Amino acid sequence: MMMENPVAVVTGGGKGIGAACCRALAAEGFKVGIHYRNSEREATTLLAEIKNGFLLKADITDIDQVEALAGEIKEKAGRVDVLVNNAGLSINADIVTMKVEYFDAQAALTRGIWFLTKRIIRLFMLRQKSGRIINISSVVGHTGNPGQIPYTMEKAALDAFTKSLSKELASRNILVNSVAPGFIETEMTSELPAELQKRFLENIPLGRIGRPHEVAEVVTFLATRGSYITGSVIHVNGGLYGG
Numbered sequence: 001m002m003m004e005n006p007v008a009v010v011t012g013g014g015k016g017i018g019a020a021c022c023r024a025l026a027a028e029g030f031k032v033g034i035h036y037r038n039s040e041r042e043a044t045t046l047l048a049e050i051k052n053g054f055l056l057k058a059d060i061t062d063i064d065q066v067e068a069l070a071g072e073i074k075e076k077a078g079r080v081d082v083l084v085n086n087a088g089l090s091i092n093a094d095i096v097t098m099k100v101e102y103f104d105a106q107a108a109l110t111r112g113i114w115f116l117t118k119r120i121i122r123l124f125m126l127r128q129k130s131g132r133i134i135n136i137s138s139v140v141g142h143t144g145n146p147g148q149i150p151y152t153m154e155k156a157a158l159d160a161f162t163k164s165l166s167k168e169l170a171s172r173n174i175l176v177n178s179v180a181p182g183f184i185e186t187e188m189t190s191e192l193p194a195e196l197q198k199r200f201l202e203n204i205p206l207g208r209i210g211r212p213h214e215v216a217e218v219v220t221f222l223a224t225r226g227s228y229i230t231g232s233v234i235h236v237n238g239g240l241y242g243g
Contacts, residue, residue, distance in 0.1 A: 007031045007077045008223060011060060011116070012087035014039030016186035017136060019046050020212035021084050024220040026050035030082065033073060035060075037087070060087045060112035061105060070119035080124040082223040085113050085158070086136040090151045090188050098150070106150035110157055117165070121174070131174040132223050135162050136215075137233065139182040139241045147196075155180075159233050166231035175230040179218050182237020184210040205239030 008025045012018040014036035022032045023046075032053040036043040040057065047053050054076045058069040073080060089109045091102045117133060125131030140148060141155030159178045166176035183189060183200040189209070192200075201209065215236050222229065235241060 005031065006081040007033065007079050008082035008084065009033035009035065009056070009073060009077075009080050009120070010084040010086055011035040011113075012037075013084075014043035014046060016188065017181065017184060017212045017215050018084070018086040020216035021086060021219050022046055022053070023050060024213065024216040025082065025084075025223060026052055028220055028224050030223075031077060033077060033080075035069070035087065060116060061089075061108035063112065063115055066112050066116045067119065069116065070123055073120075074123055079128060080120050080131070081128070082132045082134065083117065083120050084134045084136065084219060084223075085117065087113070088136070088188065089154075090148065090191075092147050092192070094147050095149055103150045106154050110154045113158070114161065121169070125169075125174050126172060129173050131169075133162075133165065133169075133174065133176040134219050134222050135159070135176070135178045136219075137162075137178045137180045139180055139235065139237045141180065143241055145196075162233065163231050170230055175222070175226070177222050177226070177229055177231070178233040179215060179222070180233050180235045180237070181215045182210060182235070182240040184212060184215060184236075186212060200240070203240055204237070208238065210236060210238055 008030040010018050010021050013022045013034040022034050026032050033056050034043045034053055035056040037059050043055055058065040135158045137158040138155040140152045145152050162176050162178040218236050
């Protein structure tokens with residue numbers, strides 16, 4: 001798939017799995033758009049590390065900001081060969097105590113991912129007659145998780161989005177896949193209650209939590225190789241869920 005001066009955009013690229021994806025894609029020769037919402041310091045440090053890239057700030061839940069983001073990508077890069085939809089939002093509360101506005105915030109992120117993908121497809125990938133879209137979902141979109149209903153719904157929706165979109169775009173030489181991490185060592189998972197973390201670890205056959213770079217390795221494979229893979233959900237979870 002690799003071509004001269006390819007461009008990848010990674011949402012939520014300032015830290016965790018997103019940052020690992022940025023590093024891995026840069027190592028493969030991509031110019032990387034590092035998107036962030038609040039993690040400006042981390043994103044700036046990462047840009048200095050990978051060198052070949054550019055920063056993108058936007059709130060994916062805000063459609064106007066997503067529209068402006070698409071325009072900024074066009075101005076700074078002129079093309080997008082790979083879009084990694086990694087931006088995430090996790091709100092922990094059970095269904096009885098969760099407020100409607102928290103659910104709406106999670107739903108707004110799903111809408112924003114859909115809209116950004118739509119704009120990237122129309123502005124770049126259809127014209128290029130090629131592209132790779134990689135959605136970062138989660139094992140909990142398949143297993144469920146107490147206290148995270150909106151989050152699990154969003155991640156399950158991402159995988160359904162992958163399967164439907166892959167069928168729409170297959171004839172256009174645009175591949176769409178999901179990578180579903182399990183329990184990975186990130187800031188988001190560190191915020192989970194200790195009891196929940198312990199339960200996850202006990203159920204992982206490999207007996208350890210994953211590292212962000214182990215997810216990024218699969219993302220990079222899909223971005224650069226994997227030419228006969230589309231509509232798939234690839235699980236990276238140490239055996240926590242078989243898929």
